[in-house]
Amino acid sequence: MEVRDCLISAPGKAILHGEHAVVHGKVALAVSLNLRTYLKLKARSDGKVCINLPNIDTFVCWELSELKQLTSSKLQRLDAELVKRLRKFIGVTNENLDSSASAILAFLYIYLSLFGSGDMPSLTVSVWSELPTGAGLGSSAAYSVCLAAAFLCATGNIPTPLKEWEQTGRWCQEDLELINSWAFQGEKIIHGNPSGVDNALLLENHPLIIRVPLLRILLTNTKVPRSTKVLVARVKDKINKFPSVMIPVLDSVDAISCTCEKVLTEMTCEPITGDHYNILEELIDINQHHLNVIGVGHPSLDMLCQVTAARGLHSKLTGAGGGGCGITLLRPGAGTMKDLRDCGYDCWETSIGGPGVQQHFPSSVKEEIMEVLNRY
Amino acid sequence: MEVRDCLISAPGKAILHGEHAVVHGKVALAVSLNLRTYLKLKARSDGKVCINLPNIDTFVCWELSELKQLTSSKLQRLDAELVKRLRKFIGVTNENLDSSASAILAFLYIYLSLFGSGDMPSLTVSVWSELPTGAGLGSSAAYSVCLAAAFLCATGNIPTPLKEWEQTGRWCQEDLELINSWAFQGEKIIHGNPSGVDNALLLENHPLIIRVPLLRILLTNTKVPRSTKVLVARVKDKINKFPSVMIPVLDSVDAISCTCEKVLTEMTCEPITGDHYNILEELIDINQHHLNVIGVGHPSLDMLCQVTAARGLHSKLTGAGGGGCGITLLRPGAGTMKDLRDCGYDCWETSIGGPGVQQHFPSSVKEEIMEVLNRY
Numbered sequence: 001m002e003v004r005d006c007l008i009s010a011p012g013k014a015i016l017h018g019e020h021a022v023v024h025g026k027v028a029l030a031v032s033l034n035l036r037t038y039l040k041l042k043a044r045s046d047g048k049v050c051i052n053l054p055n056i057d058t059f060v061c062w063e064l065s066e067l068k069q070l071t072s073s074k075l076q077r078l079d080a081e082l083v084k085r086l087r088k089f090i091g092v093t094n095e096n097l098d099s100s101a102s103a104i105l106a107f108l109y110i111y112l113s114l115f116g117s118g119d120m121p122s123l124t125v126s127v128w129s130e131l132p133t134g135a136g137l138g139s140s141a142a143y144s145v146c147l148a149a150a151f152l153c154a155t156g157n158i159p160t161p162l163k164e165w166e167q168t169g170r171w172c173q174e175d176l177e178l179i180n181s182w183a184f185q186g187e188k189i190i191h192g193n194p195s196g197v198d199n200a201l202l203l204e205n206h207p208l209i210i211r212v213p214l215l216r217i218l219l220t221n222t223k224v225p226r227s228t229k230v231l232v233a234r235v236k237d238k239i240n241k242f243p244s245v246m247i248p249v250l251d252s253v254d255a256i257s258c259t260c261e262k263v264l265t266e267m268t269c270e271p272i273t274g275d276h277y278n279i280l281e282e283l284i285d286i287n288q289h290h291l292n293v294i295g296v297g298h299p300s301l302d303m304l305c306q307v308t309a310a311r312g313l314h315s316k317l318t319g320a321g322g323g324g325c326g327i328t329l330l331r332p333g334a335g336t337m338k339d340l341r342d343c344g345y346d347c348w349e350t351s352i353g354g355p356g357v358q359q360h361f362p363s364s365v366k367e368e369i370m371e372v373l374n375r376y
Numbered sequence: 377m378e379v380r381d382c383l384i385s386a387p388g389k390a391i392l393h394g395e396h397a398v399v400h401g402k403v404a405l406a407v408s409l410n411l412r413t414y415l416k417l418k419a420r421s422d423g424k425v426c427i428n429l430p431n432i433d434t435f436v437c438w439e440l441s442e443l444k445q446l447t448s449s450k451l452q453r454l455d456a457e458l459v460k461r462l463r464k465f466i467g468v469t470n471e472n473l474d475s476s477a478s479a480i481l482a483f484l485y486i487y488l489s490l491f492g493s494g495d496m497p498s499l500t501v502s503v504w505s506e507l508p509t510g511a512g513l514g515s516s517a518a519y520s521v522c523l524a525a526a527f528l529c530a531t532g533n534i535p536t537p538l539k540e541w542e543q544t545g546r547w548c549q550e551d552l553e554l555i556n557s558w559a560f561q562g563e564k565i566i567h568g569n570p571s572g573v574d575n576a577l578l579l580e581n582h583p584l585i586i587r588v589p590l591l592r593i594l595l596t597n598t599k600v601p602r603s604t605k606v607l608v609a610r611v612k613d614k615i616n617k618f619p620s621v622m623i624p625v626l627d628s629v630d631a632i633s634c635t636c637e638k639v640l641t642e643m644t645c646e647p648i649t650g651d652h653y654n655i656l657e658e659l660i661d662i663n664q665h666h667l668n669v670i671g672v673g674h675p676s677l678d679m680l681c682q683v684t685a686a687r688g689l690h691s692k693l694t695g696a697g698g699g700g701c702g703i704t705l706l707r708p709g710a711g712t713m714k715d716l717r718d719c720g721y722d723c724w725e726t727s728i729g730g731p732g733v734q735q736h737f738p739s740s741v742k743e744e745i746m747e748v749l750n751r752y
Binding site: 242244245246248249251252255256258259282283285286289290292293 | 618620621622624625627628631632634635658659661662665666668669
């Protein structure tokens, strides 16, 4: 079997409002983040299957004959037996996988599940991501979505959406749901038992995704390491310590998510005004205070807020907090933020509300990304 | 009639938690502030009645014969006719009184109400206050309480509580209530229509006052001027704009006041531990965030919080916010705060939970205060 080459990308995700509150049954507002993961699938004719993940220094090739011994029938639910065989195959024994091992495992699992019952193609998959890994920005979900879309396309389970006269192509709702279900298998392997939110977000028009106007943001990684588990536990402790003080704060966060969703929906229907931005900024400030109240702030995030406030911009943490990443809303015309790089932070000027998973003509992808992907 | 000399002091007040929320029906926690107003009453024999208020550069003397023309019968409710006559007498025509005119008006009103129906004494009242005026620290209430206590003592309506073997003397509950009712008349003249909270607070054992352990605090005046009226309106606007976001925040503030009250009461009954301080500090931090959320923060107050946080201390605004004063809890052994004076702020290291109105032997009053009072 020979597959057709293809080029696919999927966005990251950012939580606008409701991180932590979502753990306690409140609404969270997550949006697609236009830092993307790009996957190039290229047919080979030498009977090898290769994966190149330069972000995490992972480059592996197998003989098709090796992989054929691991084949399984197609399964929609995670085939625990196959995962076990794959772990043994790649020589992983402990429970906690590093990012390289879990990425390989997800790749092999989806590859074998989709091709294993028939003619297995010789191919190379190369992936390059603009997303920092492990920063709560959905990099592993974007990877799984790209893998699922590429292999489903290669097997003919979903069509190639690219029209000759267009730079990019997107799938219909039904196809997106199929991509999502397979991507979710990859996520389960990488994360254990994810909520499924990350994938769903990457597939536009899913009920969990609200229509969001394309808004410029600054994403800042303070590079302060933190443990999501520890932070979630800290919030829980604080709620137990001061329930009457904290539960109303979660209610307020819930109302912030709902109010923000309403404003964003309005912004997709009517001309965007300064008032829309004023409200979005006020909600960002309020929620950042609430996140400090529930105990997930950090001096590095205070610094982010101060530096951007000095330019009239409004920031909040996004994700787990306690360091990690912050998001700053950029009004049209807002300048760049050299000051933040002076703090030692990584910054990306990007946008939210961009397209979900899509197929590309190579010419529609930034040159420097194609340059990385074409190396392999 | 000749009166006996006396020396009286009353404390200021500070709001620990619940400023602004109290406007919306929530609990506020106000405590006595050990920055005090001192009043010295001295008999004269020259038929003059004099008042000296060096804090506000006010020094006035009248002939008893002038005042006798203004006499009224004793009244517990504010005698609008007398106030009208007094305004005319001191030559005030517009509605908004300056602090000098309102202090004189309150003095004359209480003097004439209490002495007017009988033999009017010739005397000098001199007042010196450690409290900044107009900073929301109850300076006018402390003044009214001192006036009422001094004149009620002079008329024999309440006893002289000073025992020979004690430095200070305090009145019983019944006498305190009489002082309070007269002080309230003075407050009404000064403020128009006060809530009565300020006075009640100055009189210990009143239902509105909780038992508070003596706690060291730092009181900081940012000297940023603000209008309470404008700030109250701003909060109301924000609640109307985002009701579902803001109403839970007020509920949380209410719970902070109740939780703090509970902890303070515990601290009066059991040995004070570091855990008590930890909780008080956490509540201060949370409420300061909430006050920012409801829109009454100010960069000068952020600076206060930052400078004190750098020393491991926790601060919040007290009163109207938008500048004005902040309060910092000082743990035992906490040092002085030169850094704040470097910001251009006024700082007082004082305490909360100190005694209410009391009578003094001169030797129990700080020398520098006696020196000011004895000048007149």
